[in-house]
Amino acid sequence: MTVEEKNVDIAIIGSGSAGLYALGRVKASGKSFVLINGGEQGTTCARVGCMPSKVLIQIAEDYHRCGILGRYGVEGHKSLTLDGEEALGHVQDLRDNFVDRVISNSTAQMSDEVFLEGYARFIEPHLLEVNGKRVRADKIIIATGSRPVIPKPWQAFGDRILTTDTLFEQEQLPESLAVIGLGVIGLEIGQSMARLGVETTGFDQLETIGGLDDPAVAKAAIEIIGRDFPLHLGHPAEITEEGDKLRVTAGEHSVVVDKVLASLGRRPNLDNLQIENAGIDLGVHAIPAYNPNTMQIGDSHIFLAGDVNAERPLLHEAGDEGRIAGHNASSDQIQAFKRKTPLAINFVDPNICHVGKRWSELDYAQTAVGEVNMAPVGRALIMGKNKGVIRVYADKVSGKLLGAEMICAKGENLAHLLAWCIEQELTVGQLLQMPFYHPVIEEALQAALYDLYAKVETKNSGPITELKMID
């Protein structure tokens, strides 16, 4: 019996952010297409990622902020309490709102002919199967995202192991929580939980946190975040059962907790696609070799966009990768696109950010480093957030900005400014000729830039560093 095949120009697998951005380009080209999605709709970002995590962080930060009120003479602040159920209810309400918005602007408007629900797998290089239906496509975009890693032995602990897939569905806050893996997720959720009153303990096998690799920033971050909850670093964590609780042990540290948040990283959803039937070699790192400027796998008809390629697993990058893949899948010619300056923001308080080149990528002999400590910064003192450090890197000879790493208040804004300057290939001298208001956190960046300027060879022309001369 021959199974009926639907023929299209382009099949997009995954209706997450990368898939939907790709769809925008494909629709505009007028090519025929199908969009295929397995699992829940609404995108990882809106459903279990960026958005619910930021709501939780906001609640925790606002509640924690009450602690400062005594300084201003506000009576009664110590007796404020938090209803965990209502707090989580608020996270869920806003989350539902974000998800509804995504769905109503995308798949809700699509017919069953072009939007197929189910997990796709390759039968042949151009042939996919979804719930028994077959789709033959000239070009295929894989935008299947990633999922949280849970080591196999931990799966036996059932719902006592949380991931960000299940955390935002909880009705109550746990009394105690171990956060294993202090990367981006572990820090954001760990600090929030601690601030909401959950007895939280953090573990990471590395000697650093939040993926920081500038030693000065990592040291400051460990000290600052370590005031919110204990951080046990340098040993992989192991879990054993203790009655209905879990014991988490790493090196000489051990705690008994109600729940564990597994934030050990995320695994690309490539293993469910039978991509070998497409003649694609997964390579040593289990990710097929692809070009990050075209998103094309080798010189094949298949493109890889978003978290599934594990290279820049962030929302704005998933958007760009979707656009590139969508454009190239719809065109006769493959076009390479310049990728943007790397920018990463961890929304802990104070924010941890990095921009441009990482510390470990620098040629230290050719690099000048400017630094400012946040302790004396006027605006930070007023805000009661004068903790942290900003480190900026520039080429020693040309003075061109290369990158930065920081832990500081409003880091999310400073990191953007720096990314935009690197994108424009500006020098530290040119940055000092920009206006700086008073009193603002940007003055801390200005101080770091002055420190950097003193260490680079290229200086501004004219008698006043901060002002350009009129010819």
Ligand SMILES: Cc1cc2nc3c(=O)[nH]c(=O)nc-3n(C[C@H](O)[C@H](O)[C@H](O)COP(=O)(O)OP(=O)(O)OC[C@H]3O[C@@H](n4cnc5c(N)ncnc54)[C@H](O)[C@@H]3O)c2cc1C
């Ligand atoms: C807790 C958390 C917080 C985050 N916070 C931020 C943040 O603040 N800022 C930021 O920039 N990024 C953040 N991120 C990362 C961001 O959410 C991701 O980079 C982005 O959502 C990736 O989008 P995507 O389209 O690649 O994947 P997804 O949105 O996951 O879409 C993939 C889709 O493909 C489907 N699928 C999988 N396999 C198949 C198959 N075989 N067939 C059909 N469909 C399939 C999946 O079910 C899913 O619907 C966060 C992530 C998490 C987990």
Ligand SMILES: NC(=O)c1ccc[n+]([C@@H]2O[C@H](COP(=O)([O-])OP(=O)(O)OC[C@H]3O[C@@H](n4cnc5c(N)ncnc54)[C@H](O)[C@@H]3O)[C@@H](O)[C@H]2O)c1
């Ligand atoms: N603000 C944001 O932009 C944001 C927020 C959340 C998530 N994200 C995205 O989600 C991705 C995944 O985040 P993540 O935090 O899960 O991964 P991650 O890679 O950032 O961190 C995982 C951490 O787990 C540690 N680890 C692994 N196995 C361990 C073990 N057995 N014991 C102790 N520690 C162990 C690793 O050393 C690492 O520090 C990020 O790369 C990021 O792109 C972004």
